[in-house]
Amino acid sequence: MLGRIHSIDTFSTLDGPGIRTVIFMQGCFLRCKYCHNPDTWSRESDHSRDYTSEALMHIITRGKPYFDATGGGITFSGGEPLLQHQFLKEIFILCREIGISTAFDSSLYVSTNIIDNLLSCTDLVLADIKQMDRAKSQELVGSGNELNLSNIELINQRRVPIWIRYVVVPGWTDDRKDVEAMARFIAPLTCIERVDLLPYHALGRHKWSMLGIKYDLKDLHPPSREQMMELKLLVEKHSSKQVVIHE
Amino acid sequence: MPAWAGFQPGPWVDNIDVRDFLQKNYRPYAGDSSFLSGPSDKTSRLWNKCQELLRAEYRKGGVLDVDARNPITITSHPPAYIDRELETIVGLQTDQPLKRAINVFGGLNTSIKACQAYGYEPDTQMIDFFRKYRxxxxxxxxxxxxxxxxxxxxxxxxxxxxxxYGRGRIIGDYRRVSLYGVDRLKAGKKSDLILMDKKMEPSSIQLREEVFCQIEALQKMKEMAEGYGFNISRPADNALEAVQWLYFAYLAAVKEQNGAAMSLGRIANFLDIYIERDIAQGLMGEIEAQELIDQLVIKLRLVRHLRSPEYNELFAGDPNWITESLGGMGTDGRHLVTRTSYRILNSLYNLGPAPEPNMTVLWSENLPDNFKYFCSDLSINTSTLQYENDDVMRRYYGDDYAIACCVSAMKLGQETxxxxxxxxxxxxxxxxxxxxxxxxxxxxxxxxxxxxxxxxxxxxxxxxxxxxxxxxxxxxxxxxxxxxxxxxxxxxxxxxxxxxxxxxxxxxxxxxxxxxxxxxxxxxxxxxxxxxxxxxxxxxxxxxxxxxxxxxxxxxxxxxxxxxxxxxxxxxxxxxxxxxxxxxxxxxxxxxxxxxxxxxxxxxxxxxxxxxxxxxxxxxxxxxxxxxxxxxxxxxxxxxxxxxxxxxxxSFTFSTVPSALGVNREEQVSNLTGLLSGYFMQNAHHMNVNVLNLETLKEAMDHPEKYPDLTIRISGYAVHFIKLTREQQEEVIMRTFFKRM
Structure with a gap:
């Protein structure tokens, strides 16, 4: 089977535990205003290329000594990796056969049986929560959040470990009410092992202009360290989960 | 105390065999770094004085002073001190700290050019002498x-x-002087002469002459030490003497030669045996043990050679490659980490990061985890360590080899x-x-x-x-x-x-x-x-x-x-x-x-x-x-x-930013350790590790005065970033920092 891949980073420590090879899949149907990889949106792009599962497995396998030494593995990211869920499944099964740990990082805005079908060979889900407020979600990412939240509940039911990723976008997702709602939502979900708070950053902005897309968040500044700390305490208080702030 | 009291005897007693002494007497340490001590008061005060000198040297364009009259040999310069009261370990190359001597035997013209490059005129009589007679x-x-x-x-x-210029990359087994004393080493060389082939062919004639010169050098080493009031003809009696004797041996080398790389060898475990013996007998505590090591490291950081501008273009930042090899495994399966392995690395905290000595960790999968983590953490903090694959090198060189310069392994005392x-x-x-x-x-x-x-x-x-x-x-x-x-x-x-x-x-x-x-x-x-x-x-x-x-x-x-x-x-x-x-x-x-x-x-x-x-x-x-x-x-x-x-x-140099190694220090240490493990498990040989912020480097280019200690590793050695030329600095920055955008 062929997978359409935007790029591969063989050394990431920020997309799951340990050293990980991250495969950025091409294509996404969300249009998050703060996206730092808008070049992964379209299903076809000059910069992406098709990989056979054999070719990708060759690259993945080469990381095994590093995965073994750190409890790492592979993470499919994107784009929305679940748009190519069959390819993911094939790779995950091959990885499982040789003892490589598997993860995907998804917005979970996809139909529930697609996810259910993958979970049997998934070791970790990095699950985005974009915004707890449905109307704000619609405005920020171009879609409501029902599917997102119900899919998280499903994964929890299936007993697959989850790390929540929440991007703190000033004026969009940093309202304490919304963050608290998120914390309360995840509190009872026992498979959620930790929450990563990611400060919004403007590093991907140049890609928007290169692609000729209008960037709505032009005047936005990244949240301060103090604000991130406050939100961390808030989430910890209402969820009792481990919370990690990214740089 | 009789020099060898309490040591486990073995073949080393009758033959010059430092490895055997080590194997019989060293004690592996698998614990963590919590036993370490900060700098002693004397060390701090001495290092402050040295830092003033180092700043003055930097302000003067990299050379503080030159002795352009008196070509350096082992005994050419009288004993000298930085501050006698504060120095636990003594000995300088010339009559002033950081004053550079001319070493003419490598090349007269190079020496003249090097003097002139820094505004000194070499003594004309001296030039005439070499031109006419030598x-x-x-x-x-x-x-x-x-x-x-x-x-x-x-x-x-x-x-x-x-x-x-001097070829360098020769590592004297400086430990021999501490363990045996100079007289015993001289006697050994004399009996080697007696046992040598009597047939006089170019190679045997040359060897006889070389051994003769070696005996003379040992004699001069003894005279140089006598000037400082020490009798190194006998073995060292205690840890202080062991460090001092070893340093005299090294000092003789850097007086006699201006080799590109004047590496130290593998001294930690050797000194550890003396230090632990003294500690066990209540003669010193951890502070005094650390003081000995810190004071030795201070001396090593002050070693200077006068180089020409062409030389600096090739090897920037005034390096001496005083490489010390740490860790590794013994062929018997015991690891070679001791408390003094930690103490030497701890000098990077006590005195701040610096390129010298060139700290080289001999990596093995089987090193104790505590030591691996300590090293990774130190790399993230200071970017001063290089790592080399002991599991690969041990096959060729056994377990008493060391690295000369950056990546050159050789058996101590047996190979060059x-x-x-x-x-x-x-x-x-x-x-x-x-x-x-x-x-x-x-x-x-x-x-x-x-x-x-x-x-x-x-x-x-x-x-x-x-x-x-x-x-x-x-x-x-x-x-x-x-x-x-x-x-x-x-x-x-x-x-x-x-x-x-x-x-x-x-x-x-x-x-x-x-x-x-x-x-x-x-x-x-x-x-x-x-x-x-x-x-x-x-x-x-x-x-x-x-x-x-x-x-x-x-x-x-x-x-x-x-x-x-x-x-x-x-x-x-x-x-x-x-x-x-x-x-x-x-x-x-x-x-x-x-x-x-x-x-x-x-x-x-x-x-x-x-x-x-x-x-x-x-x-x-x-x-x-x-x-x-x-x-x-x-x-x-x-x-x-x-x-x-x-x-x-x-040689491979890996540069990254701290945040790319993980979201907190614990993860960063674990991931860097795993990165090294995964790399070396594939039989890779060497890795320099830099963990730096790009912004820091850019700022250091514009405001060097704010970053006197900023140390980075470049292909096989460490260097003060501010001592690189702008061109070299730009090249370092241009080189990939593995940071995902």
């Missing part, structure tokens, strides 16, 4: 060099040769090497295309064949042309090295260092290549893309038009990685065809120090698209910006280069 190493070499050798040197196909700098492989490839004509100067340098005539570069044709030039270069290179080391032995013999070796030793002859990744990428472009050669008005091919994509070294792409590996293997095999001086064993390194910038400057546009004058990659690194799949892919490509064919070391 040829130097440099005189000897240039008396013999053929025109072809001189040209190869001038155009930069082979450069950095130690033909006008003839250092041979490096040749420029990227340029050689251009010679292959241009029929031996130099693309910069237009001169005929290599084997004369017609300039490539086809409209597209064909891989097989280029390879067969490369083979012709390679054969020529390797023969020339071996012959140049034979001349240099014959003359170095004759005119600038390192008697005090060889006195601390066995009388019969194994020699390596260490050749080197620069520009491996550019050469491999160029051949890959020729093979997998379409490369059109473009001639200039001289009829020399100086540009290329490239159509199509091609695999590049650093992406874990076997198609190009195999090309690189084959180049290395071919090179050493061609070298091995040519006999060497003293029957030395040929070895090869892939290491550049900072010379990759200078080499690049003298190399025209290459078929991989690298523009004329652009730096080559350092060591075995992929060319900056060519890695498309992140760090592991780059590491895996480098790991494809086989140590068997590059026994003098394969």
């Amino acid at each position: 040829p130097t190493h440099n005189d000897g070499v240039f008396a013999v060099y053929t025109p072809e050798m001189k040209m190869a040197r001038r155009v930069g196909i082979i450069t950095g040769l130690p033909d006008s 090497q003839f250092f041979g700098a490096r040749c420029n492989l990227a340029k050689l490839l251009l010679y292959a295309i241009n029929g031996g004509r130099d693309e910069m100067t237009g001169e005929q340098v290599g084997v004369e064949i017609p300039v490539y005539e086809g409209s597209i570069l064909e891989y097989d044709e280029v390879m067969s042309r490369l083979k012709i030039q390679l054969e020529w270069l390797c023969e020339l290179y071996v012959n140049i090295m034979n001349v240099i080391h014959y003359m170095h032995d004759k005119y600038a013999y390192e008697a005090s260092q060889f006195a601390l070796h066995d009388s019969t030793i194994h020699h390596y002859m260490a050749f080197g290549i620069a520009g491996l990744s550019v050469a491999a990428d160029s051949l890959s472009a020729i093979k997998y893309a379409q490369v059109k050669p473009l001639q200039d008005e001289r009829g020399i091919i100086t540009d290329f038009s490239i159509e199509g994509d091609f695999p590049k070294f650093g992406n874990d792409e076997p198609r190009v990685d195999r090309i690189a590996a084959a180049l290395v293997e071919d090179f050493i095999n061609h070298l091995k065809k040519h006999p060497t001086y003293k029957n030395a064993e040929h070895t090869l390194s892939i290491l550049t120090i900072t010379s990759n910038v200078m080499y690049g400057k003298h190399t025209g546009t290459t078929p991989d698209g690298r523009q004329s004058g652009q730096p080559l990659a350092p060591g075995a690194n992929p060319l900056h910006g060519r890695e498309e799949h992140g760090a592991l892919a780059a590491l895996n490509s480098v790991a494809q280069l086989d140590y068997r064919h590059a026994r003098d070391g394969i």
Whole structure:
């Protein structure tokens, strides 16, 4: 089977535990205003290329000594990796056969049986929560959040470990009410092992202009360290989960 | 206390055998660093004084003072101190700290130029004396060099040769002086003379003379120490004496020689035996133990040689490669980490980060986890460590070897090497295309064949042309090295260092290549893309038009990685065809120090698209910006280069930002440790680790005064960032920082 891949980073420590090879899949149907990889949106792009599962497995396998030494593995990211869920499944099964740990990082805005079908060979889900407020979600990412939240509940039911990723976008997702709602939502979900708070950053902005897309968040500044700390305490208080702030 | 009281005896008692002493007496330590102590009051006060001197040196343009009158030898300068009250360990090279001496035996002209570069006029009587009565190493070499050798040197196909300065890369087994005392070592050398072959042939005559010089050097070492009030003719009685004796032995070496690399060896576990004995007897506590080590390290940080500007261009930042090898495993399966391994590394916290001594961790999968984590944490904090694969090297060198310079392993006291700098492989490839004509100067340098005539570069044709030039270069290179080391032995013999070796030793002859990744990428472009050669008005091919994509070294792409590996293997095999001086064993390194910038400057546009004058990659690194799949892919490509064919070391520099290693310190330490494990498990040889913020480096360029201690690792050594030229600083920054955007 062929997978359409935007790029591969063989050394990431920020997309799951340990050293990980991250495969950025091409294509996404969300249009998050703060996206730092808008070049992964379209299903076809000059910069992406098709990989056979054999070719990708060759690259993945080469990381095994590093995965073994750190409890790492592979993470499919994107784009929305679940748009190519069959390819993911094939790779995950091959990885499982040789003892490589598997993860995907998804917005979970996809139909529930697609996810259910993958979970049997998934070791970790990095699950985005974009915004707890449905109307704000619609405005920020171009879609409501029902599917997102119900899919998280499903994964929890299936007993697959989850790390929540929440991007703190000033004026969009940093309202304490919304963050608290998120914390309360995840509190009872026992498979959620930790929450990563990611400060919004403007590093991907140049890609928007290169692609000729209008960037709505032009005047936005990244949240301060103090604000991130406050939100961390808030989430910890209402969820009792481990919370990690990214740089 | 009788010197050896409480030590477990063994063959070391009757023979000079430091390894046996170590094995019988060292105590492995697998615990953590919580026992360590901060600097003593004396150490702090002394180091403050030294830092003032170091700042003054920096402000004066890098040289504080020069003794331009009195050429340095072991006994040329009287005892001198920084502040006698504060110094636990004593001894300086000249009569003032940081004052540089002239070492004329390597080359008179180099010494004169070096003096003048810093505004000093060397003593005319001294110059006359050497001109009239005492040829130097440099005189000897240039008396013999053929025109072809001189040209190869001038155009930069082979450069950095130690033909006008000390060759270095010799490690005296300085521990011998502490364990046995000088008298015993002298007696050993005298009995070696008696037992030697009586047949007088050039080689045996030479050996007898060398051993005679060694005995004289030992005598001078003793006299030098006597000046400071110490009698090193007898073994050291306690830890203080063990450190002091060892330092005197080292001091003699850096007085006698200005070798490019004057490495220390592997002293931690040796000193640990003395320190732990003193601690057990209640003679000292942890603070005093750390004080001894810190004070030794202070002395090592003050070692200075007077260098010429040309030298600095090759080896920037005033390095001495006082390399100390730490850790590793014993052949009996016990690890070789002791508390003093920690104490030496702890000096980087107590005194702040610095390039010297060049801390080298001999990595093994079986090192205690505590030690691995301590080292990783130290790397993240200071970027001062390099790591080398003990599991690979131990097979060749046993468990009492050390690293000279950056990546050159040798058995202590039994082996040494003839250092041979490096040749420029990227340029050689251009010679292959241009029929031996130099693309910069237009001169005929290599084997004369017609300039490539086809409209597209064909891989097989280029390879067969490369083979012709390679054969020529390797023969020339071996012959140049034979001349240099014959003359170095004759005119600038390192008697005090060889006195601390066995009388019969194994020699390596260490050749080197620069520009491996550019050469491999160029051949890959020729093979997998379409490369059109473009001639200039001289009829020399100086540009290329490239159509199509091609695999590049650093992406874990076997198609190009195999090309690189084959180049290395071919090179050493061609070298091995040519006999060497003293029957030395040929070895090869892939290491550049900072010379990759200078080499690049003298190399025209290459078929991989690298523009004329652009730096080559350092060591075995992929060319900056060519890695498309992140760090592991780059590491895996480098790991494809086989140590068997590059026994003098394969240097790789990994630079990253702290946040790319993980979201908190605990994760960062764990991930860096895992990165090292994964890399070395594939039999890779060496890694420099830099964990830095790009913003810090940029700011340090503009405000050097704010970053006096900022240390970074470059191909095989550490250097103060602010002591690099702007060009070199830019090259460091341009080089890939593995940070995902």
